[in-house]
Amino acid sequence: VALAQKLGVQLTQDGYIRQDQHHRTNIPGVYSAGDVEGGYKQIVTAAGQGAGAAMTIFKDLMNPYWKKPETAP
């Protein structure tokens, strides 16, 4: 989380990385997965979130939301 903070990533009140349920943070091109998101802290959850983040990254690279200000998170 400290590294994310240095990048300017917003945190929740509980100190976890704030993300949009598709693992996008407030910084375009920075995604989260795993324990840093809070919730269930288990290996299978972290791996699933990593896979989900990878899918989102792929979609975003195909259709970059940061080039459309009205759809930015």
Ligand SMILES: Cc1cc2nc3c(=O)[nH]c(=O)nc-3n(C[C@H](O)[C@H](O)[C@H](O)COP(=O)(O)OP(=O)(O)OC[C@H]3O[C@@H](n4cnc5c(N)ncnc54)[C@H](O)[C@@H]3O)c2cc1C
């Ligand atoms: C003692 C213990 C027992 C557990 N037992 C189980 C279990 O039986 N089953 C289960 O499902 N879960 C278990 N867990 C939880 C599980 O380990 C975590 O949920 C899982 O590892 C989360 O994965 P992650 O990738 O989010 O984080 P991590 O596995 O913690 O990976 C984060 C990585 O980032 C690295 N890192 C941190 N900061 C930086 C930085 N600034 N620069 C570069 N690298 C950095 C760290 O060194 C680490 O390698 C256990 C946890 C603990 C502590």
